[in-house]
Amino acid sequence: MSDPSILERRNALLGEKAPIFYNEPVHLVRGEGVWLYGPNGEKYLDAYNNVPAVGHCHPHVVEALTKQASTLNVHTRYLDETILNYGERLVGTMDESLNRPFFVCTGTEANELAIRIAREATGGMGIIGTNNTYHGNSNTVMQLAYGRLKPKKRPHSPYFRYVPYPQLYRPPAPMSEAALAQAYAAEIQVAIDDFKKHNVKFAGMLICPIFANEGVPDVPAGYFEMLEQIVHEAGGVIIFDEVQSGFGRTGAMWAYEATGVVPDILTMGKPMGNGHPLAATVTTEELANKFQSNQRYFNTFGGNPVSCAVGAAVLDVIEDEGLLDRVNSTSAHLREGLEMLQKDFEIIGDIRNVGMFFAIEMVKNRFKKKPAKNAENRIVNSIKDKGVLLSSIGPEGNILKIRPPLPFTTDHADIVLEKLTECLIELSNDQ
Ligand SMILES: Cc1ncc(COP(=O)(O)O)c(C=O)c1O
Structure with a gap:
């Protein structure tokens, strides 16, 4: 149980509409590895948080942060080897074409800068995103999220177009996988043509x-290759x-590795x-040069020595603790357990995962695939009361999301499966 006085203080200070998780919010005071703790000894298995990717309060990361914070912290306009060592190591995990990092503080800033680079390099303004996405909260980047709204309700964004995200589960019409990939890719061409019609030059x-x-x-096989061809042929990035x-979420260091496409940014x-708060935009020498010859970019906190020491410690842990292998073995185990559950519970319509990012789609009926909207809310709240934290995603909010810190083991996965089974039994008893 949370202390009501804390919730009252929060509502008074941050506003009642400030986003918060759970019908009865969780009060946390400490984290360690994949566990989170409340003030009265409550213990939660964290099956949700991807930010503390190498585990909450990992001692190696804490030590690196403390050591650098007690030595020097300035910014990127001085010569500093901590920054260079980290930047070189970071781009060393990527395709060799991606060799110019810009350090920033948030994902929003990283995408904002990526759009600026794309626009500067192409001389265009038009950006395409998908119809159900989120890439950040700045004025420009937020416009990508308008794709979630029905076209009539979207604020006017002349420089953005939205294409349906590709998926096998709910195709627009029955067709082969190859035809489906082609149909989704064709939507990209439609968006590019529409920019042209409105005299907007395509940027990327x-x-x-x-598609987190x-x-x-x-994603239907072949989609990414077609995307690459269409975007590049139209002069976009x-x-x-x-x-x-x-950083290992998918079982590889970077998700792009499985797509067959190396991005430009x-x-x-x-x-x-x-x-x-450490984030980055990494691009090619050619695009970085085009951008830097006309625009100056400086970010006060982005890539300071403390941030870079922390970033390097995160890479150490991923390597030293074999977290990519861990993701692959735990995710295979969890997937198998979820597929067993699906045999018993009709409400589980689809199970999808890329590494340790699971989406469990809850439906009223497997054949019609109608989203079971309230089920997910019931499960997220009741599994929390059983000591497991997870959440939901998707256009209808009916998809359970399991996306824990990467040190999650098969034993932890078994706890999730056990508690999820209890929740599903309760749910079916109530119906
Ligand atoms: C895919 C994606 N990109 C960008 C962002 C924005 O990151 P930040 O909140 O650090 O600005 C988010 C945040 O949820 C995200 O999910």
Whole structure:
């Protein structure tokens, strides 16, 4: 139980509409590894948080932060080897074409800068996103999220177009996978043609390569190759937002590796500093040069020595603790357990995952696939009372999201499966 006086203080200070999780909000005072603790000994298994990617309060990260904070913290306009060592190491995890990092503090800033680079390099303004996404909260980047709204309700954004995100589960019409990939790719061409019709020069397409906020759809094979061809032929650049999917989440360091497409610009954030505000936009030498010859970019806090020391410590942990292998083994185990559950519970319509990012789509009827909207809310709240934290995503909010810190083991996955089973039994008893 949360202390009501804290909720009252919060409502008074931040406003009752300030986003908060759960019908009965959770009060947390401490974190360690994949566990979170409340003030009265409450213990929660964290199956939700991707920002503390190498585990809450990881001692190696805390030590690196403390050491650098007690040595020097300035900004990127001085010569500093901590910054260079980290930047070189970071781009060393990517395709060699991606070799010019710009450090920022948030995913929003990373995408804002990516759009600026794309526009400067192409001389265009038009950006394409998907119809159910989120890439950040600045004035420009927020316009990508308007794709969530029905066309009539969208604020006028002349420089943005929205295409349906690709998915196998709910295709627009029955067709082969190859035809479906083609149909989704054709929508990109439609958006580019529409820019042309309105005299807007195309600058590029910005997407998350696992479509995280769209609900981690299974993407029809061939889609990404067609996307690459269409965008490049039209003179645009490809921006992959790996703010959610980067740093091992998918079982590879970068999600783009599985798409067959190397983006022109890669953005990252959330797990990069394990909770410390560190993010980046990485691009090619050619695009960076075009941008820097006409525009100056400086970010006061972005990539300061403390942030870079933290970022390097995160990379150490990913390597030293074999977290990519861990993601692959735990995710296979969890997927198997969820597929067993699906046999018993009709409400589980679809199970999708890329590494340790799971989407469990709840439906009223497997054949009609009508979203079971309230079920997800019931489960998220009741599994929290059983000591497991998870959440939901997707256009209808009917998709359970399991996206824990990467050190999650098969034992932790078994706890999730056990508690989820209890919730599903309760739910079916009530219906
Ligand atoms: C895919 C994606 N990109 C960008 C962002 C924005 O990141 P930030 O909140 O650090 O600005 C988010 C935030 O949820 C996100 O999910």
